[in-house]
Structure formats: structure tokens, C-alpha cells
Amino acid sequence: MNAxxxxxxxxxxxxxxxxxxxxxxxxxxxxxxxFTVGLVMLYPLVWLVGASFKSNTEIxxxxxxxxxxxxxxxxxxxxxxxxxxxxxxxxxxxxxxxIPRIIVTVISCVLVAYAFARFEFWGKxxxxxxxxxxxxxxxxxxxxxQYLMFKEFGWLDSYLPLIVxxxxxxxxxxxxxxxxxxxxxxxxxxxxxxxxGCNALQLLWHIIVPLLxxxxxxxxxxxxxxxxxxxxxxxxxxxxxxxxxxxxxLKMSIxxxxxxxWASVIAISVVALLPSVAVFFMAQRHFIEGAASSGIKG
Amino acid sequence: MAQLTLHKIEKTYPxxxxxxxxxxxxxxxxxxxxxxxxxxxAKSTVLRMIAGLESISGGExxxxxxxxxxxxxxxxxxxxxxxxxxxxxxxxxxxxxxxxLRLSGTPKAEIESRVRExxxxxxxxxxxxxxxxxxxxxxxQRVAVGRAIVKKPEVFLFDEPLSNLDAKLRAxxxxxxxxxxxxxxxxxxxxxxxxxxxDQVEAMTMGERICVLKDGTIQQVDLPTVLYERPANVFVAxxxxxxxxxxxxxxxxxxxxxxxxxLGDVALPVPTVREAQLRPFLDRxxxxxxxxxxxxxxxxxxxxxxxxxxxxRLIEHMGSEVFVHFDVAGVPFTCRVPSDQLSGIERRARGExxxxxxxMGMSHVFDADSGRNLFL
Numbered sequence: 001m002n003a004x005x006x007x008x009x010x011x012x013x014x015x016x017x018x019x020x021x022x023x024x025x026x027x028x029x030x031x032x033x034x035f036t037v038g039l040v041m042l043y044p045l046v047w048l049v050g051a052s053f054k055s056n057t058e059i060x061x062x063x064x065x066x067x068x069x070x071x072x073x074x075x076x077x078x079x080x081x082x083x084x085x086x087x088x089x090x091x092x093x094x095x096x097x098x099i100p101r102i103i104v105t106v107i108s109c110v111l112v113a114y115a116f117a118r119f120e121f122w123g124k125x126x127x128x129x130x131x132x133x134x135x136x137x138x139x140x141x142x143x144x145x146q147y148l149m150f151k152e153f154g155w156l157d158s159y160l161p162l163i164v165x166x167x168x169x170x171x172x173x174x175x176x177x178x179x180x181x182x183x184x185x186x187x188x189x190x191x192x193x194x195x196x197g198c199n200a201l202q203l204l205w206h207i208i209v210p211l212l213x214x215x216x217x218x219x220x221x222x223x224x225x226x227x228x229x230x231x232x233x234x235x236x237x238x239x240x241x242x243x244x245x246x247x248x249x250l251k252m253s254i255x256x257x258x259x260x261x262w263a264s265v266i267a268i269s270v271v272a273l274l275p276s277v278a279v280f281f282m283a284q285r286h287f288i289e290g291a292a293s294s295g296i297k298g
Numbered sequence: 299m300a301q302l303t304l305h306k307i308e309k310t311y312p313x314x315x316x317x318x319x320x321x322x323x324x325x326x327x328x329x330x331x332x333x334x335x336x337x338x339x340a341k342s343t344v345l346r347m348i349a350g351l352e353s354i355s356g357g358e359x360x361x362x363x364x365x366x367x368x369x370x371x372x373x374x375x376x377x378x379x380x381x382x383x384x385x386x387x388x389x390x391x392x393x394x395x396x397x398x399l400r401l402s403g404t405p406k407a408e409i410e411s412r413v414r415e416x417x418x419x420x421x422x423x424x425x426x427x428x429x430x431x432x433x434x435x436x437x438x439q440r441v442a443v444g445r446a447i448v449k450k451p452e453v454f455l456f457d458e459p460l461s462n463l464d465a466k467l468r469a470x471x472x473x474x475x476x477x478x479x480x481x482x483x484x485x486x487x488x489x490x491x492x493x494x495x496x497d498q499v500e501a502m503t504m505g506e507r508i509c510v511l512k513d514g515t516i517q518q519v520d521l522p523t524v525l526y527e528r529p530a531n532v533f534v535a536x537x538x539x540x541x542x543x544x545x546x547x548x549x550x551x552x553x554x555x556x557x558x559x560x561l562g563d564v565a566l567p568v569p570t571v572r573e574a575q576l577r578p579f580l581d582r583x584x585x586x587x588x589x590x591x592x593x594x595x596x597x598x599x600x601x602x603x604x605x606x607x608x609x610x611r612l613i614e615h616m617g618s619e620v621f622v623h624f625d626v627a628g629v630p631f632t633c634r635v636p637s638d639q640l641s642g643i644e645r646r647a648r649g650e651x652x653x654x655x656x657x658m659g660m661s662h663v664f665d666a667d668s669g670r671n672l673f674l
Contacts, residue, residue, distance in 0.1 A: 186382070186384075188380045188381075188382060188383075188384035189384045189385075189386055189387075191349075191351050191371075191378075191380070191384065192378065192380060192384040192385075192386075192445075193386070193397070194350075194351065194370075194371045194372065195349060195350075195351075195371045195372060195376065195377065195378050195398075196372070196397055196398030196401055196445075196449075197372035197398055197401040197402055198372075198401060202401065206386075206397070207386060210386075210387075210388035211387070211388070213388075
């Protein structure tokens with residue numbers, strides 16, 4: 001009897017060992033695959049940072065990302081640019097577009113999303129489907145009519161064509177995102193606030209906006225990155241170099257001289273990346289906070 | 299001076315569904331009125347119409363002497379406690395309480411004193427600096443009640459406020475809320491309360507009067523004891539009381555000079571005083587109702603009983619009392635007896651026969667079609 005029990009125990013221990021080993025092999029494989037794929041995806045970025053310290057010849061002859069020397073002269077040269085302005089001007093220009101645009105986007109999109117999510121009005125369903133429909137529309141087809149329109153307004157070579165459309169909640173993706181977020185928030189709090197004496201706008205300001213905070217932060221981050229990276233808009237509407245944002249200035253530094261100083265272009269590209277990366281990492285905590293605790297407990 | 303008057307109140311939804319069918323009800327000033335009914339009986343809808351969160355399709359609603367049909371929620375002088383508390387998650391408890399007062403432009407010093415006073419009343423002064431997510435269920439519940447009290451409303455509305463709490467906490471909050479209502483009354487601040495629940499125990503213990511609702515119509519409005527002892531119809535009889543009343547079909551027959559109710563081949567005599575009321579139903583099927591505590595397992599000396607032979611199915615021990623499930627002529631019955639008056643039934647095996655005592659003097663008879671209580 002005891003012998004049977006003992007042999008059974010040995011067998012089960014053996015089985016446990018096999019399971020343990022299999023799990024270890026699985027984990028190793030999993031991490032190896034993840035690491036490889038991650039490296040492949042990140043490598044261009046790593047290479048970019050490395051290349052910003054290299055000389056022109058080294059960029060095209062060396063495969064590795066590690067530079068032979070850390071030479072910051074490319075950054076200095078790139079920052080000065082071949083124009084009369086430094087990149088400080090171009091960064092300032094970018095922020096002059098981005099900041100007003102984010103403000104009007106958040107205000108208009110929250111208002112429109114609030115209406116769609118919380119009010120009953122005539123034609124609501126059809127209007128909402130039209131709005132979602134415009135998300136499918138390739139934006140490039142609107143460029144020509146928009147250009148003609150802004151030309152009539154006399155807004156060419158100003159930032160207005162890049163900012164004003166956002167004041168009318170034309171970034172429908174954000175409206176859609178906010179509506180979906182609002183639909184997930186129970187209405188009790190709004191009803192309680194209604195009884196406490198809020199009118200529709202007070203409700204929006206005191207209750208909805210604080211609850212929407214994580215979604216609004218997402219809107220800010222996306223709009224920041226997209227506007228920072230926007231090339232087409234500024235290219236079409238801006239003609240004075242003094243008003244160029246970073247994206248256009250970068251392009252200009254490639255074509256301006258006969259022999260392209262690749263290291264400078266790359267160095268400035270790295271600098272141009274920093275604001276977006278910084279904004280993303282600053283906001284990341286709020287993304288997580290928003291997802292983890294909505295503060296609504298049953 | 300906050301009497302609440304509902305006159306032929308109706309609710310029809312845009313899709314044509316009629317949820318509330320002309321309700322007439324008067325809640326007196328300072329009264330604790332409970333709306334009770336199964337889910338879907340429109341009790342919450344009526345409450346939300348009183349609160350102004352739901353439009354009124356027909357009829358007239360008065361708070362005090364003012365018709366409030368078309369007034370907004372904030373103009374009605376009400377406060378509401380929601381089932382899941384609906385605290386503002388981004389505000390501290392203090393601000394949750396102060397929010398409504400700030401909106402109405404109350405001076406800062408008065409807000410401060412009223413919030414502190416309310417916190418003292420509800421013993422939650424130590425919670426004022428916390429956020430809602432740092433509160434336990436019972437604490438959040440108290441804050442929700444505090445948010446209603448601090449406004450000094452004319453009418454308090456409660457929408458199943460205890461149903462998210464565990465059983466133990468629910469029982470203690472039940473007592474707290476009832477005491478709070480009496481305390482406010484004694485301190486010269488009588489408050490009219492409308493309290494919605496689906497739990498008949500809450501209704502019976504808390505309500506000064508109870509309004510039983512079913513499918514958007516009022517079944518009966520009365521004192522808890524009257525509801526229990528003299529239910530207006532078969533629905534109220536079945537809904538109020540736990541374990542629920544035994545309601546079984548029986549046929550009225552003449553036997554000798556009197557009447558009997560035939561339950562299969564078992565004859566149960568109709569009390570002499572009730573005979574006149576049952577005479578018109580001779581040879582017709584009616585519903586016999588008998589509460590579990592009006593069936594005994596022995597033969598007590600002091601109450602008149604009709605001995606009935608039953609087959610034992612199951613005994614449930616509840617501590618101080620015992621629920622006995624048994625069949626009479628194939629029809630299931632439940633009786634409820636104190637643990638010290640079991641008369642030997644606890645030694646019987648499942649399927650054995652035992653003599654039960656039916657107190658027919660306490661029975662009710664309902665119309666089989668309309669459900670009306672024929673003894674009223």
C-alpha cells in the first residue's frame with residue numbers, strides 16, 4: 001500500500017517537473033519572439049538617434065547604430081538652419097498652431113459629443129451617421145474646395161485655415177470617441193446634479209467634463225501629435241518661411257543646399273520628435289488612471 | 299407643509315407603452331410612504347416623475363399646493379437618494395454635500411455650518427475629506443443620504459437606496475434611516491419621504507404607510523398591519539409576508555347548514571361569520587389564502603383549528619422558528635411554527651403523515667378571476 005502511494009507520488013512529482021520545464025521553455029520562447037519583434041520595430045528609431053552623431057560618409061557606410069564618436073556639431077548646425085531663422089522660430093510656430101487648435105478642438109468636440117450622447121433632438125440619428133460617415137472620407141478630396149474657400153476669406157499664408165476648422169468639431173474621430181466614452185458613464189450623477197440645481201451647461205462643466213478627463217487627455221495627445229506631424233496643411237496654406245512650422249522646416253533643410261547634410265537633418269528630426277514623445281509620456285499616467293478607476297462603484 | 303398629491307398620474311413612453319395607469323395618491327406632510335412592488339411595476343418611474351427626471355404624460359402632481367408638472371427638478375424642493383449613490387467621484391465628501399447649496403447661492407458660512415451639522419447627524423465627520431472611491435458601501439450610502447438632508451428639502455425621495463448593501467448592513471441602515479426620519483420629526487423638521495423598494499421586509503419595517511404597486515396601478519395603500527391582516531386582493535396577500543401566504547384554489551360547497559371549501563377531497567369549514575359573503579360563490583372555484591403562521595403542527599387548546607392530514611415534505615430550521623413544507627391532497631402548503639411548539643413533527647420522516655391544524659378563522663378567500671378579497 002505504502003509502496004503504491006510512494007510510486008504515485010514520484011510519478012506526480014515527475015509530471016510536475018515536466019510541466020514546470022515546459023512552462024519555462026514557453027516563457028523563453030515568448031520573450032525571445034517579443035524581443036526580436038520589438039527590436040525590429042524600434043531599430044529605425046535607435047538608428048536615427050545613433051546616426052545623428054555620425055558624419056555623412058559614416059551614415060552611408062556603417063550598418064550599426066553606434067557612432068564612432070559623439071559629435072554634437074550636427075545638432076548645432078541643424079538648429080541654425082541654412083535660413084535666416086533658427087529652429088526656435090519653427091518650434092514656436094508649431095506651438096502657435098498646436099495650442100489654439102487643441103483648445104478649440106476640445107471645446108467644440110466636447111460640446112458636440114455632449115449633445116449627441118445626452119440630448120434627444122430631431123434628426124439626431126441621421127446627423128450622427130453622417131458625422132461617422134465623414135470619418136471614412138479621404139481628407140485630401142476636401143483640400144481643393146477648402147483652399148478656394150480660405151482664399152476667398154483672405155486667410156492664405158496665415159494659421160487660420162489650420163486652426164479655425166477645428167473650432168467646428170470637424171475632427172469627427174474625437175467626437176466619436178467622446179460620445180462612446182460618455183455613453184459608458186451612468187446618468188445617475190447627472191440626475192443627482194440636476195436635482196441639486198444644475199442647468200445643462202453647469203452639468204457639462206461641473207460633472208461631465210471632470211468625468212471625461214481621461215478621454216479629453218487622449219484628445220489632447222492625439223491632436224498634439226497629429227498637428228505636430230501635419231505636413232500637407234502647412235505646405236498648402238503657408239508661403240512665408242518665417243511662418244513655417246517644424247514639419248515644413250525639416251523638409252526645407254533637405255532641399256536648401258546642394259549637398260544634403262544628413263547628420264543635421266537627422267539631428268533635427270530627433271529634436272522634432274521630442275515634444276510628441278514628452279506629451280505622450282506625460283499623459284500616459286492619466287490614460288492608465290482613467291482606465292483603472294472611474295470612481296463609479298456599484 | 300409638503301404634502302404630495304398625485305392625481306390621475308399617467309406615463310406613456312414614446313413607443314406607446316403605457317407604464318403608469320392613472321395613479322391617485324396622497325402622501326401626508328411628514329409621512330414615511332413606501333412604494334413596493336415587483337420589478338417592472340413602475341414604482342421607480344413614479345418616483346422619477348415626482349423628482350422631475352421623467353416627464354408626466356397625464357394627470358396632476360402637487361407638492362404642497364403647487365402644481366409641479368412642468369417645473370424642473372431643481373424647482374420642486376426635493377432631494378433624491380439613488381440606488382448606486384451617484385456621488386460625484388471627482389469631489390470630496392464635503393464638496394458633494396456642498397455642491398447643491400453652492401449652486402443655489404447659499405452664503406459660504408451657512409454652507410459650512412449646514413454641512414458640518416449634517417455630518418454630525420449622520421456620524422460621518424471624519425469622512426468629509428475623503429473621495430467617494432475611498433468610502434465603503436455603507437459610508438457612501440450615508441454620504442448620499444447626507445447630500446439629500448443638507449438641502450433641507452420638502453420631500454425626500456429614495457430609490458432602492460439599500461439594495462447595493464450586504465444583508466447585515468442593510469438591516470442596520472434600515473433602522474438608521476427610520477430613526478433619522480423620526481429624529482427629524484421630533485426636532486421640528488418633519489420631512490415627507492417617498493421610499494421605493496422591492497423588498498417587502500423593508501416596506502413593512504420602514505413604512506408608516508405602504509403603497510403596493512403592480513403593472514403601473516395601485517393595488518392597496520394602507521398601514522403595514524392592515525396590508526398584512528386585510529390584503530385587498532390576492533396580489534397584495536401574496537406579496538406581503540415571508541414565507542408567503544398559502545394561496546390555493548378551492549371549491550365552495552354546501553355541507554349540512556354551513557359552507558365548506560373543498561381542497562381535493564379535504565373539506566375545510568368556512569367560518570360562520572363569513573358564510574353570507576361566500577354564499578353567492580356556491581359551487582364555484584375561489585382562492586383560499588392562509589398565512590403560514592395560521593397553520594399549527596399540533597392541537598393548541600386556545601385557538602380553534604380544523605385538523606387536516608398532510609404529507610410531510612421538508613422541514614427548514616430558521617432558529618427561533620421552523621418552516622414546514624407539506625402536501626394536503628397533493629397541494630403544497632407551508633407552515634411556520636415556533637421551535638418550541640413543534641409537537642413532534644421534527645421526528646417524522648419525509649413522506650410520513652401528520653395532522654396539521656388550519657385556523658380557518660384567520661383565512662381569506664379571494665375571487666378566482668378578479669383576485670378581490672371576498673371577506674372585506
